[in-house]
Amino acid sequence: MEAERGEVEQPLRMVGGDGEHSYALNSWHQSKAIINAKTILESAIEDMYKALLPLQSFTVVDLGCSSGPNTLLVVSQVLNIISELHTKFSDKAPLPEIQFFLNDLPRNDFNSVFQSLENFKKKTEEEKGDLLPPYYIAGVPGSFHGRLFPSSTVHFFHSSYSLTWLSQAPSLQGIPPNRGNIYISKTSPPEILKAYREQFQSDFSRFLESRYEELSGEGRMVLTLIGQNHVDDDLLIYTRELLSEALNSMAIEGIISKEKLDAFNLPLYAPLLEEMKSIILSESSFFHLEQAQLLNYKLHEYYNATELDTILDGKTIANGTRAVVESLLVHQFGSEILDELFERYAEKVSKSILEQKITQCVMCHIVLVLTKKAVK
Numbered sequence: 283m284e285a286e287r288g289e290v291e292q293p294l295r296m297v298g299g300d301g302e303h304s305y306a307l308n309s310w311h312q313s314k315a316i317i318n319a320k321t322i323l324e325s326a327i328e329d330m331y332k333a334l335l336p337l338q339s340f341t342v343v344d345l346g347c348s349s350g351p352n353t354l355l356v357v358s359q360v361l362n363i364i365s366e367l368h369t370k371f372s373d374k375a376p377l378p379e380i381q382f383f384l385n386d387l388p389r390n391d392f393n394s395v396f397q398s399l400e401n402f403k404k405k406t407e408e409e410k411g412d413l414l415p416p417y418y419i420a421g422v423p424g425s426f427h428g429r430l431f432p433s434s435t436v437h438f439f440h441s442s443y444s445l446t447w448l449s450q451a452p453s454l455q456g457i458p459p460n461r462g463n464i465y466i467s468k469t470s471p472p473e474i475l476k477a478y479r480e481q482f483q484s485d486f487s488r489f490l491e492s493r494y495e496e497l498s499g500e501g502r503m504v505l506t507l508i509g510q511n512h513v514d515d516d517l518l519i520y521t522r523e524l525l526s527e528a529l530n531s532m533a534i535e536g537i538i539s540k541e542k543l544d545a546f547n548l549p550l551y552a553p554l555l556e557e558m559k560s561i562i563l564s565e566s567s568f569f570h571l572e573q574a575q576l577l578n579y580k581l582h583e584y585y586n587a588t589e590l591d592t593i594l595d596g597k598t599i600a601n602g603t604r605a606v607v608e609s610l611l612v613h614q615f616g617s618e619i620l621d622e623l624f625e626r627y628a629e630k631v632s633k634s635i636l637e638q639k640i641t642q643c644v645m646c647h648i649v650l651v652l653t654k655k656a657v658k
Contacts, residue, residue, distance in 0.1 A: 293613035294447065294549070296348045297605045298391025306350030306394065308598075308605040312443050313352050316359075319442065319506045319649050322573060324363050326502045326651045329572075330438055331367045333500040339379040340437040345426045346444020347384040349391040354402050356440055357382055357419065361406060365413045380417040385430060386444075388423040389609075395421065425449065427488050431496040439493055439503040446508045448549040449485050452477035462530050465522040465548045474547075482551040486561055494568035497654045503569070508552040509648035511578055517643035518552050524634065525603065528626040537622070538615050546614045548607065555648050562652065573651035578644050594641070596632030600624045 296305035331337060342360055347353045360380070368377055384395060399419060406414055424430050426441070427449040454460065457473035466475050493503060508518055533540045555576045562571050604624050611620065634640040 293389070293609050295387060295389040295391070295609050296350075297608050298349055298394055300350075300394070303601055303604050303608065304350070305348055305391075305605040308602040309348070309350055309352050311602060312348075313355065315506055315647055316352060316355055316442050318577065318647070319504070320359060322575065322649050322651060323359060323440070323504050326504050326572075327360065327363050327438065328367055330500060330502045331364070332371065334437065335372060336375060337372070337378045338376075339381065341381045341383065341435060342438045342440065343383045343385060343422075343431070343436050345385050345439060345441040346447070347386050347390070347395070348444075349386075349394045352442075353384060353395050354398060356442070357384075357402075357417075358406065360438075360440075361410070361415060361417060364415050365410055368415070369413070377413075377415040380415050382417060382419045383422045383431070383436075384419065385422040385424065385426060387425060390423065392421045392423070426492070427485055429492045429495065433495050434498050436493075436496045437498050437501045439497065439501070439505075441504075442506040443508065445486065445489065445505060446550050446552060448478075448481050448551055449488075450481070451547045451549040452481035454547065459544055460547055461544050462526060463523075464526045464529065464543075464546055465550070466519060467523055467526065468519075478551045479553075479557065482553055483557070483561060486553075486558070490561070490568050494654060499654060499656070501654055502572075503650070503652040505648075505650045505652070507648055509558075509576065509646045510552045510554050511576060511644065511646045512554070515643045516552070517640075517645045520634075520640065520643050521599070521603065521631070522548065524630045525607075525627050527630060528623055531626060532619065532623060538619055542614055548610065552646070553648070558648060558650065562650070568655055569652040570655060571650065572653055573649070575649045577647040577649065579647075580642065580644060594635050596628040596630075596635060599631045599640075600628035603627065 296309075297303050298305070300306045334340060344353070344356050347356075360382075364378065364380060368375075386392070422430055426444070454474070454477055457477060458471040460467075460470050460474045463470050463474075466478055497503065510516055529538065529543055532538045533543045555574060559571065559574060561567070562569055601624075604620070608620060611623070631640065
């Protein structure tokens with residue numbers, strides 16, 4: 283059954299707080315993506331900075347900020363970049379003021395973010411001293427699939443991993459059901475993939491239209507999201523298949539409803555780079571595509587040896603998945619299944635690690651830099 287607009291966005295949130303299953307403690311994968319894209323972020327901000335000189339103040343928005351250390355990691359990176367650019371290009375002028383807006387859905391754990399600001403401020407002041415630009419941080423609850431800010435008021439948009447989430451699960455009305463799967467799988471009917479693609483294209487087009495209205499003339503956007511690269515050993519698909527297997531085993535045993543499982547499809551999509559380019563470069567496009575990078579990694583390439591030993595553990599990977607999808611599973615199946623479900627999932631992941639299957643999976647990131655066209 284097709285979800286109403288906002289039905290998915292209402293329950294969707296990363297696990298808050300700092301407990302064992304929280305996003306704050308289980309977002310190592312997302313942190314690595316932000317760090318790996320830093321050079322692209324630096325280049326885009328430098329281009330914006332030079333175009334806006336003389337620069338007195340500007341506005342930066344992080345779309346899908348979530349909570350935990352990654353939220354303020356982006357803020358810290360921007361502050362460091364601006365400090366260095368000021369020294370390089372406009373040392374005699376006052377440091378520009380920076381307004382940060384942290385955006386996520388209303389159920390995001392903004393309280394944890396705000397409570398961490400005092401320690402963050404103390405740390406940045408100790409590290410940067412007089413070179414620290416004056417900055418102000420505010421939260422903006424709401425969906426980035428629509429408008430969030432007044433016209434032409436934002437100078438820089440950043441988003442990492444958030445655009446993978448759809449505004450709703452794709453409509454499966456009139457097409458074969460995705461039986462036993464919670465995402466696109468090798469066993470899914472081709473109509474399922476088509477439905478996911480169409481939902482992503484609709485959402486991403488609306489995202490671009492909204493950002494066009496809000497971005498200033500010399501503004502930039504840096505977008506990082508999980509992608510695909512025509513490979514069978516895709517990490518996102520493989521891990522979601524393992525989670526499907528764990529859910530199916532519980533349905534067979536009558537622990538969860540088979541009907542509810544067959545009706546459940548995760549509202550996320552990892553696009554091909556060509557799909558994103560097609561939308562951005564269409565005749566009705568609002569943006570110039572300044573950079574488009576496709577970064578493919580095997581796990582041993584993505585992490586150093588020490589990190590890999592820590593991360594390649596079934597429970598660690600299961601906790602990382604749980605931190606992201608728990609709210610949706612609770613909404614569909616109830617909270618009482620969670621511990622057993624993720625114990626089963628962790629066992630499947632551990633077996634895959636022993637068989638060296640998961641280590642051969644490809645992690646694909648798409649990183650885009652966009653600038654606003656002068657005329658629609």
